[in-house]
Structures are given as C-alpha cells and as structure tokens.
Amino acid sequence: MRDSILPLRADALRYSVDGRALIDGVSLTIEPGAFAVVLGPNGAGKSLLLRLLHGMLSPTSGKVTWANGVNGDLRRRQAMVFQRPVLLRRSVEANIAYALGALGVPRRQRADMIDLALTRAGLEDSRRVQARLLSVGEQQRLTVARALACEPDIMFLDEPTASLDPASVQRIETLLSDANARGMAVVLVTHDVGQARRLGRDIVFLHGGRLAEQSSADAFFDTPRSRVARAYLAGEIIV
Amino acid sequence: MSSRLAKFWLLFMAISAAACSPPAVAAERDYIILQSTTSTQNSGLLRYLIPKFRKKTGIDVRVVAVGTGQALKNGRNGDGDVLLVHARSAEERFVAAGFGVGRRDVMYNDFVVVGPRTDPARIGDLSDVASAFAKISARLAPFVSRGDESGTHIRERALWEAAGIDPERASGAWYREAGSGMGATLNAAVGMGAYTLTDRGTWVGFRNKADLKILVEGDPRLFNPYGIILVNPARHPHVNAAGGSAFIAWLTGPEGRAAIGSYRLNGERLFHPLVHR
Amino acid sequence: MHDLQAAFQLAFRLIFTGDADLMEIIGLSMGVSLTAVLLACVIGMILGAAAGVLRFPGRPAVIIFLNALMGLPPVVVGLGVYLLLSRAGPLGVFGLLYTPTAMIVAQTILVTPIVAALTRQVVEDLYEEYDEQLRSLGVSGVGLVRTLLWDARFSLITVALAGFGRAVAEVGAVMIVGGNIDHLTRVMTTAIALETSKGNLALALALGIILVGISLIVNGAVSILGGRTGRPRHA
Numbered sequence: 070m071r072d073s074i075l076p077l078r079a080d081a082l083r084y085s086v087d088g089r090a091l092i093d094g095v096s097l098t099i100e101p102g103a104f105a106v107v108l109g110p111n112g113a114g115k116s117l118l119l120r121l122l123h124g125m126l127s128p129t130s131g132k133v134t135w136a137n138g139v140n141g142d143l144r145r146r147q148a149m150v151f152q153r154p155v156l157l158r159r160s161v162e163a164n165i166a167y168a169l170g171a172l173g174v175p176r177r178q179r180a181d182m183i184d185l186a187l188t189r190a191g192l193e194d195s196r197r198v199q200a201r202l203l204s205v206g207e208q209q210r211l212t213v214a215r216a217l218a219c220e221p222d223i224m225f226l227d228e229p230t231a232s233l234d235p236a237s238v239q240r241i242e243t244l245l246s247d248a249n250a251r252g253m254a255v256v257l258v259t260h261d262v263g264q265a266r267r268l269g270r271d272i273v274f275l276h277g278g279r280l281a282e283q284s285s286a287d288a289f290f291d292t293p294r295s296r297v298a299r300a301y302l303a304g305e306i307i308v
Numbered sequence: 309m310s311s312r313l314a315k316f317w318l319l320f321m322a323i324s325a326a327a328c329s330p331p332a333v334a335a336e337r338d339y340i341i342l343q344s345t346t347s348t349q350n351s352g353l354l355r356y357l358i359p360k361f362r363k364k365t366g367i368d369v370r371v372v373a374v375g376t377g378q379a380l381k382n383g384r385n386g387d388g389d390v391l392l393v394h395a396r397s398a399e400e401r402f403v404a405a406g407f408g409v410g411r412r413d414v415m416y417n418d419f420v421v422v423g424p425r426t427d428p429a430r431i432g433d434l435s436d437v438a439s440a441f442a443k444i445s446a447r448l449a450p451f452v453s454r455g456d457e458s459g460t461h462i463r464e465r466a467l468w469e470a471a472g473i474d475p476e477r478a479s480g481a482w483y484r485e486a487g488s489g490m491g492a493t494l495n496a497a498v499g500m501g502a503y504t505l506t507d508r509g510t511w512v513g514f515r516n517k518a519d520l521k522i523l524v525e526g527d528p529r530l531f532n533p534y535g536i537i538l539v540n541p542a543r544h545p546h547v548n549a550a551g552g553s554a555f556i557a558w559l560t561g562p563e564g565r566a567a568i569g570s571y572r573l574n575g576e577r578l579f580h581p582l583v584h585r
Numbered sequence: 586m587h588d589l590q591a592a593f594q595l596a597f598r599l600i601f602t603g604d605a606d607l608m609e610i611i612g613l614s615m616g617v618s619l620t621a622v623l624l625a626c627v628i629g630m631i632l633g634a635a636a637g638v639l640r641f642p643g644r645p646a647v648i649i650f651l652n653a654l655m656g657l658p659p660v661v662v663g664l665g666v667y668l669l670l671s672r673a674g675p676l677g678v679f680g681l682l683y684t685p686t687a688m689i690v691a692q693t694i695l696v697t698p699i700v701a702a703l704t705r706q707v708v709e710d711l712y713e714e715y716d717e718q719l720r721s722l723g724v725s726g727v728g729l730v731r732t733l734l735w736d737a738r739f740s741l742i743t744v745a746l747a748g749f750g751r752a753v754a755e756v757g758a759v760m761i762v763g764g765n766i767d768h769l770t771r772v773m774t775t776a777i778a779l780e781t782s783k784g785n786l787a788l789a790l791a792l793g794i795i796l797v798g799i800s801l802i803v804n805g806a807v808s809i810l811g812g813r814t815g816r817p818r819h820a
Contacts, residue, residue: 125720155718158736167732171722240608341683350783353784355767372764381611387682388670491782516784544672 071222073222074135074146076255081131082276085235091277092117092128099223099256104249106286107270110307113275115258117152119225122256123149145172148216149225149251153206156200161211161285164200165193170214182218190214190244206237213244223254229262242268266290274298276307339368340551343388345459347417348490348534349373351509351578356571367551370568375489377457383407383537385542393506394459394534408537410553412560412584415568416533419463420511421524422494423503425451431503437527438471445473448482450502455485459532465507467529468509494520511524511576533582536560538560560584592790596798597629599791607659607792611799614772617759618752626745626754629697633704636728638712645675656700657690660757667761676799682750683764688772691758696748703744708738742811748806753800773799 075202077099084092085146092114099105099122105114120126124143126278130280135143156164160191162183162188169179187193190210195203200211210231232236249255265272265286274282274297281296293299300307333406347369348354358369359470374382376393383391384407391408393399398478402408421440429439429447444451453475454461468475475483484502488494497504498518509523536556541549558564567580572578599607668674670682670690697807711733719729726759734741756774763770765779773796780789 123721125717149718149721151717155715157715157732158738160740168722171719171724333820346782370683370764370766370769372766382671402631458681467719489782491779495781514784516786545670 072136073101073304074143075099075103076136076220077132077223077254078134079122079203080130080134081291082118082133083120083130083273084117084126085129085293090129091278092121094130095275095278097273097280098281099254101254102249102252103254103256103271104246104269105254105256106265107256107271107273107276108262108265108301109281110301115275116227117278119149119227119256119258123147123230125149138251142226145219147172147225148219148221148223150216150227150229152213152231154205154212155185156208156211157163158199158201159302161200161203162187162196162198165215165218171276172219174219179300182220186214186218191240196232197299206233206240209233210237210241211239211264217244219252221253223256224248226255226257228258228260230264231276236301249257274301312443313470337438337548338366339370340389340393340548340555341370341372341387341389342555343372343374343379344380344392345376345379345394346373346491347394347460347507347510348392350489350491351507351513352573353509353568353571353579357559357564357567360563360567363408364380364558364563365554367554369555374458375454375458376460377453378460380407383539386539386547389539389548390555391537391539392534393537394532395462395525396535397534398459398462399537403537405482406543407540408514409536409542409558411537412556413582414534414559414564415579415581416531416582417508417579418525419460419505419532420508421503421505422497422511422520423523424501425519425521427523432523434524435526437462437467437524437529440524441467441471442473444472444503445475445482448478448527450482450484450500452493452497452502452504453483453485454490454491454505455487458490460490460507463530463532466503468527508576509573512573512576512578526573533571534547534579588787588790591787592794595787595791596794600795607795608804610771610776611795613685613770614753614796617688617772618692618749621689621752622687622745624639624693624750624751625696625748626702626741628693628706629700629748630734630741630744632697633701633731634741635644635706636701636731636736637705637708638661638730639781647758648702648705651698651702655694657698658757659695660761662691662695663761664712665756666758670762679719682762683766683770685753685770687762688759688770690709691762692752692755695755695758696752697774699751700748703747704734704737704741708733711737735758746807749803750800753796768769 079095079097082095083090092130095118105120109115111173115290117126121128124133132280144217157167158166165177165183165186169182176183182272187196192207192211194216195207200208213229237281240262247256258266269286272284274295276291282289282293282298289298290302293302297307344354354371362368366567369523371386372382373385379391379393380402393416399411403411403545406568421437423431429444429449431443433441453464479485484496484500486496488496490506491514492508493504494506494510495512495516498516498520534558538545538552538556539548541547568578568579600644628810658667667682669676670679671677671689715733719732724732754774756778759772760775760778765771765775773792774787778800780792
C-alpha cells in the first residue's frame with residue numbers, strides 16, 4: 070500500500086481576475102477516503118475551486134499542499150471528471166488505454182487495468198465500440214471509468230451527472246461510492262441536493278467565492294448554520 | 309504512429325537525395341534544352357525534326373515553347389542550351405551583348421493577316437500589308453495583337469510603324485493586346501471576330517479557324533526568317549555546348565535542311581530552309 | 586453544344602483505347618500532385634497544429650498571414666520558383682528547372698499554406714474541446730499535437746483532398762517551372778492549355794473531362810477507404 074498523497078490542504082486560496090476575487094480566502098482540508106460535496110449557488114466559484122485544488126489553475130495567493138510536502142508528478146494519483154464527457158475518436162478501451170499511457174503507466178500493466186475499469190463500469194460489451202457512438206450516459210460512465218482506471222487517491226468531479234438520465238446517474242453514483250469505499254477520496258461539485266444527501270459525508274458550501282459553511286453532511290442538512298445555506302436548502306434564489 | 313514517422317523520414321531522405329544528386333555535367337548530358345517559339349511547336353515541325361536528329365546523334369531535344377521574348381530572356385539566364393527564334397534584330401542584339409554565339413539562319417516562312425470572312429475593313433484584295441493595317445485602323449476594326457514581345461509581335465509593331473500608325477493609343481478599344489501565344493491569340497480573334505497577324509505554320513495547323521480566313525499574304529514585309537543561336541558557354545559553363553553545336557550543325561546542314569523542306573501539314577509546306585551565308 | 590458531345594466521345598475513346606500519351610500525362614499529373622500533397626501535408630499539418638495550439642506574441646497576425654497565403658496565385662508561385670531554380674538564380678546549380686522535381690517543389694509551396702491554415706482551424710477547434718481534459722491528464726507539447734492530429738484525422742483527410750484539388754487543377758506554376766516539355770514535364774493541365782492553343786477544343790475539353798473524372802475517382806476512393814460511418818446510439 071503506497072503512501073497516499075492526502076491529506077490535501079488549501080490555505081487561504083485567493084483567485085482574482087482583473088482585480089475581482091472570484092475565490093476569496095478559502096481554506097479546507099481533504100482527508101484520505103473523504104467524500105466531500107461542494108454546494109452553492111451559481112457563480113459561487115465551485116468549479117474554480119475544483120480546478121485550483123486539482124492544480125489546473127494557479128491561485129493568485131495562498132497555496133495548495135499535498136501530504137508531507139509531496140510534490141512533482143501527481144497526475145497518476147488524482148483524476149478529474151468534467152460536466153460534459155470528453156472522449157477521443159477511438160474505441161472505448163482505447164480511450165482508457167490512452168489515459169493510462171498519458172499518465173505513464175507501463176504498457177504491460179495496462180490490459181488488466183483496462184479490463185477492471187470496464188467491468189466495474191459495466192462497459193465490457195462495448196469495449197470495441199467507437200466511444201463517441203455511445204449514449205451520453207454511457208459516455209460519462211466511461212469518463213468516470215477512465216478516471217478510476219489508474220486507482221487515484223483522489224477524484225474531482227464537476228457536476229458529472231447534470232442532465233443525465235436517472236439510470237446513468239445511479240450507476241455513476243454507485244461507481245463513486247464503491248471507489249470511495251475502497252479508500253479513494255472524492256470532491257464532488259453538484260447542483261443536485263438529493264445527490265449531495267445520498268453521497269456526501271462532508272459538505273463544503275461556497276457563496277460569493279467564500280467558504281460560507283463547512284460541516285459534516287448530517288449537521289449541514291439538519292441544522293445549517295449560515296443564513297445563505299438555509300436559504301439555499303429552502304430552494305430560494307440567492308443573489 | 310512511429311511507422312508513419314519512419315515513412316516520412318524515408319520519403320524526406322529520398323527526395324533530398326534526388327534533389328541533391330550531382331547536377332548533370334554538361335559533357336555527360338545526352339539532351340539539350342531548346343528554347344523556341346510556339347509557331348515551331350504548334351505547327352508540328354519540331355515533333356517531326358527531333359526524332360530524326362535523335363536517331364542520328366542519340367541526343368534528345370527538350371523543347372520549351374514560349375514566345376521569342378521569353379526565349380531570349382531564358383537564354384540570358386542560361387536556362388537553355390539553344391535558341392530557335394524569329395526576330396532578327398533582337399537575335400543580333402542578343403549575340404552582340406555576349407549572351408549567344410554562332411547565330412545562323414535556319415529557315416523562313418511567312419506571316420499572313422487573317423480576319424473574319426465578312427472583312428469589314430475591306431483588306432482582302434490588298435497586297436500591301438501596311439495599307440491593310442491602315443484600313444483596319446481607319447475602320448476601328450477589332451485587331452488582336454500578341455502583345456508578348458514575340459517575333460510575331462515585333463514584326464506586327466514594325467508593320468504599324470510602316471503604316472504610320474500608333475495602335476497603342478487605341479489599346480483596349482479596337483486594338484486588343486492579348487499578351488499570349490499565337491494559339492491563344494487566334495482563339496481570341498475567333499471569339500471576337502477580329503483581325504490578327506499570324507505565321508502561316510501556326511495557322512495551317514490551327515483547328516479552331518471558325519470563320520476566319522487569310523486575307524493578306526505575299527507582301528515581302530511578311531517574310532519571316534528564323535535564326536538559331538547557341539547560348540554562350542563561356543558565360544554559362546553548364547551549357548551543353550557539344551550537344552547544342554551538334555544540333556545547330558545538323559539543322560543548318562544538308563540533312564536538316566532536307567527535313568525542314570520535306571515537312572508538310574495538311575499537305576502544305578510550311579517552312580523553307582535557308583542556307584546560312 | 587456539339588463540342589461538348591464530341592469531347593465526351595473523345596474522352597471515352599482515349600480512355601478505352603488506353604492512349605499511350607494520355608496515360609503518360611495522367612501518370613505524371615498524379616505523380617507530381619500526389620507527391621506535392623504528401624509533402625505539403627507533412628509540413629503543413631505539423632505547422633498548422635502547432636499554430637493551433639501554441640500561444641505566442643503576434644499569433645493573430647501569423648494566422649491572418651497563413652490564411653491569406655491560401656490565395657497565392659499559382660502563376661506567382663511558378664514565377665518565384667523559376668527565379669530560384671533558374672541558372673541565373675541562387676539554386677540554379679542543381680539544374681532542377683524543367684524537371685518534374687521543380688514542379689513538385691512549386692506545387693508543394695502552393696499547397697502547404699492551404700493545408701496549414703485549414704489544419705490550424707481544425708486543430709484549434711478540437712483543442713478548445715479537449716483542452717481541460719488533456720491538461721488534467723498531463724498531456725502537452727508533442728504528445729498534445731499528436732493526439733489532436735490523430736483525433737482530427739477525418740477532417741484532415743478533407744484538408745488533404747482540398748490540397749490535392751488545388752494541385753492537380755493548377756496550370757500556372759507547372760507551366761513556368763516545367764516548361765510543358767513533351768514526354769517529360771507535360772501534365773493534364775498544361776496539355777489542355779496546349780491543345781487549346783492549337784485550336785483543338787474538343788480534345789482539350791476531353792482532357793478536362795478526364796481530369797475531373799480522375800478527381801472524382803480519387804475523392805471516391807478516399808471516402809470509401811477513410812470515411813467514418815455510424816450514428817450515435819440512444820439509450
């Protein structure tokens with residue numbers, strides 16, 4: 070069992086564009102095996118926060134640190150899934166193979182990892198099908214399977230099941246909770262409060278680029294402390 | 309992907325090798341490049357002569373058929389071994405400037421004035437070509453000029469001068485400068501129903517005469533001699549002087565003269581050999 | 586149009602009797618243009634992909650320039666290559682003028698900007714779509730260009746066909762640098778020009794019909810071999 074790259078710590082993250090702070094002083098910690106759901110109204114900065122944590126963007130100030138100052142090539146240990154599935158024009162299995170290759174997995178090891186990923190996602194029968202010919206739900210299942218193939222320590226997801234049919238939503242949620250049960254941390258951005266209740270163990274609530282509230286899921290849904298969170302859960306529009 | 313890369317490199321090396329292969333040294337080349345006019349090509353004369361020469365000497369003749377003006381320019385640049393053109397004064401200037409050597413007379417044919425059957429300028433019964441040009445100008449009848457510094461164009465300009473007319477003033481009106489070879493110019497004349505000056509060889513072989521016909525011929529000023537020049541090897545060492553000289557000698561010698569004289573197109577004799585004096 | 590009918594009949598006769606001169610001319614046309622397109626694709630697709638992906642100062646100007654070069658007149662390219670390869674020119678010592686090699690050079694120069702400009706657009710559009718996901722996977726540089734080019738392969742086939750169309754149809758460049766020499770540098774388009782100048786309009790048209798037919802065959806073959814089929818499943 071290799072060392073995890075978690076806990077992930079964000080310290081006073083700030084991200085400004087043209088003088089406006091889109092993320093303003095966010096600090097949090099993600100422990101190994103955590104399942105954190107990021108909630109908040111539109112424009113709160115949820116997607117931005119995800120990208121800062123994943124390392125795709127550099128913060129204007131503040132820093133993101135991994136376990137024991139782990140640095141360097143973290144690509145294999147984290148993965149990200151986006152709202153719309155991005156797949157290459159090749160077969161289902163070739164898409165997974167490509168990702169493994171890009172992450173530096175030796176060729177010998179890839180076949181088994183691909184098989185496992187396909188089985189878990191229920192896509193073995195489609196392995197040779199052109200990925201772009203799959204339905205949207207299957208495509209997104211594939212991107213999750215692709216992200217899981219490398220057994221990362223942490224996965225970031227940006228509204229992965231928005232506009233998918235319920236069956237696909239369910240299958241993907243199962244994939245995530247199974248992987249989480251195996252020890253993978255998940256940071257999930259969603260608009261679906263029901264999904265947040267089903268999956269989340271910790272809630273990170275953002276508003277206006279700031280961390281308005283952070284607590285366990287039970288505490289958050291039973292007794293939300295901040296006014297904004299209460300309004301959000303009540304279904305009000307928050308400006 | 310690596311095999312695609314390999315193929316690319318192979319192709320790249322092959323092409324580089326081909327491009328960089330040592331240039332054919334003049335003495336080793338078994339061909340000459342002949343810069344000539346569209347009239348000698350379109351009339352079929354060169355196609356008739358070249359196999360005879362090749363059979364005799366084993367030397368191939370590669371013909372680049374452009375106008376006299378361009379042929380002389382190419383000769384100045386050294387992009388050819390021999391020039392066969394028909395503009396005496398331009399040829400002599402070429403040699404005087406040191407670009408060519410060994411100019412010899414080869415053959416002659418004649419120019420004719422062709423025009424629409426209806427002959428609006430009424431030149432069909434004239435034997436004096438300068439008068440014919442004067443009538444065309446007076447009538448503002450459409451006339452198509454080569455306009456390309458070719459031998460034909462140079463002669464045409466001389467004829468306008470002899471008639472005391474400056475057609476350039478009417479350029480774009482009744483005087484249309486096509487800037488083209490003889491064939492394209494004839495096509496234009498047919499399309500416009502216009503008059504034009506052409507060499508007989510091109511005319512006889514031309515298959516799109518429509519309703520144009522020869523209206524003026526036989527005037528001594530329509531005499532059209534051809535000259536052959538070797539591109540100066542002192543100036544351009546790569547010139548195939550041996551091959552070029554062989555061609556000139558053959559063409560102006562008894563065999564070449566006989567061949568020229570025996571060439572027929574549609575039963576007509578187009579070119580008459582000259583003996584160089 | 587009597588000429589047109591005669592032209593079609595002549596075209597069929599030339600093809601079915603396997604006229605030797607015609608076969609030679611077709612062979613040279615294909616050889617010159619296909620080689621030029623191949624070279625242009627190698628150079629142009631890499632250039633275009635790089636321009637689509639890299640960000641550097643002056644990039645908009647480079648793109649405008651590249652697009653403008655698509656309109657390079659063939660006769661101007663021919664003139665430029667002639668000046669380069671002429672004995673009086675800088676590369677004259679190679680003696681390449683009036684050879685098929687010169688024609689390949691000229692057509693490559695003509696086609697490369699087309700391939701590069703169109704590739705740039707195709708790759709840039711794809712890059713927009715893939716950017717975040719590929720960055721998440723840590724793909725960059727040469728690997729990024731390779732991935733984008735391979736994924737764009739169907740569009741790039743069309744780009745290559747556009748280049749081929751341009752090459753096989755032009756006459757200005759090959760005429761000047763090739764000289765339209767019989768049995769050496771005469772291709773379909775220069776043969777058409779020559780027959781037209783001899784007033785052989787029916788023959789010229791026939792050659793033109795054959796040229797269009799060849800272009801159809803090439804496009805058809807590429808479509809069959811490389812085309813993608815399949816419609817998305819619905820679930």
